[in-house]
Amino acid sequence: MSDPGGHTQLLFALSSDPTAVTSGVEFFYSTDGFDGSLSGSFGGFVGVPYFFTSDPTFPQNGPTQFSGVPFLSYSFTPEAVAVPEPATLMLLGPAAAFFARRRFARR
Numbered sequence: 001m002s003d004p005g006g007h008t009q010l011l012f013a014l015s016s017d018p019t020a021v022t023s024g025v026e027f028f029y030s031t032d033g034f035d036g037s038l039s040g041s042f043g044g045f046v047g048v049p050y051f052f053t054s055d056p057t058f059p060q061n062g063p064t065q066f067s068g069v070p071f072l073s074y075s076f077t078p079e080a081v082a083v084p085e086p087a088t089l090m091l092l093g094p095a096a097a098f099f100a101r102r103r104f105a106r107r
Helices: 085-107
Strands: 006-013 021-032 035-041 067-069 072-076
Touching: 006 067, 006 072, 021 072, 035 072
Parallel strands: none
Antiparallel strands: 006 021, 021 035, 067 072
16 A cells, blocks of 8 residues: 655644644655655744644643654654742742832832
């Protein structure tokens, strides 16, 4: 059985803009039924979109996604977008109060 080839991809985006691809994998493939070749790229989350697309995307903070072509199965696990830890958020209140107190004390 011969497959002339094609294109496959798993693209991820932030929920605030599902057209802005922030990570994923995509490649072109071809096979004669015995041997196959791949040519493509992958990219991890860097904070800015790689490109914009009208193709479907998966959530950047979502689970691992799986796909495949006739001679290969593959998966991509997106990196979670960094959010402040609760301890960091707890420090913001006292720090803001400290600086506000110092500011008003100088008047």
